[in-house]
Amino acid sequence: MKRSLYFSLTVITLILWSSCRKDFDFQPSQGGLTFSKDTVYLDTVFTNIGSSTYNLKVYNRTNTDISIPTLRLSQGQASNYRLNVDGIAGKEFQNVELLAKDSLYIFIETTFDIQSVVTAENQFLYTDAIEFDSGANFQKVDLVTLVKDAVFIYPNKDSEGIIETLNFDVDGDGSEDRTDIQGRFLTDAELTFTNDRPYVIYGYAAVGENKTLTINAGARVHFHSNSGLLITNNASLKVQGQYSPNQTTMANEVIFESDRLEPLYENIPGQWGTIWLFQGSKENEINFATIKNATIGIISENNPNTSIPKLTIKNSKVYNSSNYGILGRATSITAENVVFNNAGQSSFAGIYGGVYNFTHCTIANYWTNSFRQFPALYLNNFEVSEDDTITTNPLTAANFNNCIIYGNYNPEFFLEQEQGADFNFKFTNCLIKFDDPNNKFGADANYDFNNPALYDNVVFNEDPDFKEPLKNKLMIREESAAINVIGNNEFSNRVPFDILRVSRTAAPDLGAYQHIIFEE
Missing domain, CATH: 2.60.40.10 (Immunoglobulins)
Incomplete structure (x- = not known):
């Protein structure tokens, strides 16, 4: 009875409301x-x-x-x-x-x-x-x-719509291997990227054996999602950017970024794949380049013991990588005046040993997109297989000279050694963020900061006073602890100008930027 009464009242109310409502009159x-x-x-x-x-x-x-x-x-x-x-x-x-x-x-x-x-x-x-x-x-x-307008480079499709994949010598045994990497090899006519028009790459643009891809000053290279460059056996990459007096337009630099040009995408990590210096590639050189918004800015694999580094990178910036800025694996890298920032894992990681020589570099990480478990700088001498087998490989050398290693995490460098292979490193005249209040690392000889063979004139946990680190502006302000206090002239004489072409020989500051006074 109550239900019936309630239902009747509800219906009457709706009828009365409907009869009173005035129809919309547009x-x-x-x-x-x-x-x-x-x-x-x-x-x-x-x-x-x-x-x-x-x-x-x-x-x-x-x-x-x-x-x-x-x-x-x-x-x-x-x-x-x-x-x-x-x-x-x-x-x-x-x-x-x-x-x-x-x-x-x-x-x-x-x-x-x-x-x-x-x-x-x-x-x-x-x-x-x-x-x-x-x-x-x-x-x-x-x-x-x-x-x-742009030059478009993309893999072919067959009659069934299947996209071309790359076949090349993956494992260095001299025979071609099939891969599932979508892309194609550049033709000889495509092996020079000019600054006439931007390049837009779908899939991986690969450089074939004994070929060299030359990228001229001022070139712009844009990658679609899951795309990049791949340099194969005995091939080389030569990025020939030059200093740009106008740091807003960067007219002479080479810029690697995604194919989304809208401001919304300007600083979003992980929009494209990587520049992949595959096993066997050689004498790769990058000068005055900006590499931003990749998954991994550069992967350099193997070839650790050559007299000429597998990768020489100078006067360049690697920003906003969703995983690593540069990932070296059993390889050899020389870096001078390179600025790293904002990586979801490490800004630079040298894993499974290798040879690394970094001079006047700023290795920072102010990642804020998610929780970060890795420091700005990470080194180890081993790798773990899927069945948990540990394989070691010597870290022949890892020298960091007149560098800044800093960020919004603590500590910002981590050394992980497995016995059975060399683990050689040295920090000379560096500013490093490493605070160990609970003495977690105190028993590890690699963290003996009083050992001059490992840490020579290193300052810990002093503020580098970056201009705007969250916006990738890593220039140092006048209150920086990196200003001409501990810079070593031996290294600044090797790299006499900073990334902005400011002389540093008289009183070298640490990192890629020599101190100048900024107008607020």
Whole structure:
């Protein structure tokens, strides 16, 4: 009985509410719309690559429910922009309803083929507008996109849509191995990257045996997701960037980054794969380059005992790597004036032994995207197989001279030695973050900071006073503990200019940057 009474009352209430509700009565718009933006800038895209989705919010600030008679792109169906108005896709819309004191979203995308226009430039400013109503009530919001031409490098597909994979000598036994790495080998005509147009790479662009990829000063190399460079047996990479007096445009540097150019993606880690210096590649050289937003900036594998390092990297920056900045495995790396920052694991890791010589480098890690378990610098002399078998390999040398090793974690360097192979390292004239209040490492001779054979004139836990480390600005301020106090001239004479071409021979500071006074 009670249930029946409750149900009857509910039905009567709904009927009464419905009979009292006044139906919506939409009036034609009088042109008084307001917008979240006067112009929507879709930023820069490459030709034939779709943009991100941008939005425009349209407000009806009146007390009247209105209907917008027409909402359209100025170029109509011919426009290269695409709209989605409150969930409906199209380029022209009729009688778009908007309640009083309410708003609607318009989502905007574009894809443009720069070859469809006649231009002597490698970029083109594409514009259109969203028009609202007509006549006296006409309003519009402009749309602007910069479209860049590019050289596209991508693997082939067969008739069934299967993407080409790379086959090469993986294990160094002299015979070709099949891999599942999607990509293709560069042709001889593609082995010089110029600064005429950006390069956009899908999959891995591989350099074949006995070939050299040369990347000229000012070149821009962009990678799609899960893409990168792969340098194979007896092949080489030569990155020939030069100093850029204008540090905003970086016109002479070589920049490696993703193919998403919108500001939203500017500092997102893990957007592409890696520069992979595979086993057997040789005499790789990188000068004045920025490598950012990779999964691993550089992987250098094997060839640890050659008289010429497998990788020589100078005057370069490695930022925003979701795993490692540079990962060396049983390899040989010489680094001078290199700045590392923001890696999900270590900014530099030398694993399974090798030979590493770093002079005037800033190895920092201010990762904030997630919890970080690894220090900025990590060294070991072993690896563990899937069945937990431990294999050792000598760490022949790991020398860090006039370097800064710092970050937002503690400690910021970790040495992990397995008995059965050499573990040779030395820090000379360095500033290091390592605080061990519970004496966790006190029994390990590798952390005997009073041993000058391992730690010579090293300062611990003093503030390097970086300018803006969270924004990858690792220049040192005037309060820095790294300023001309402990810098060793023996090393600064080898590297007489810092990464900004400031002389450091008179009073060398630590790290890649010589101190200058910044204007706030």
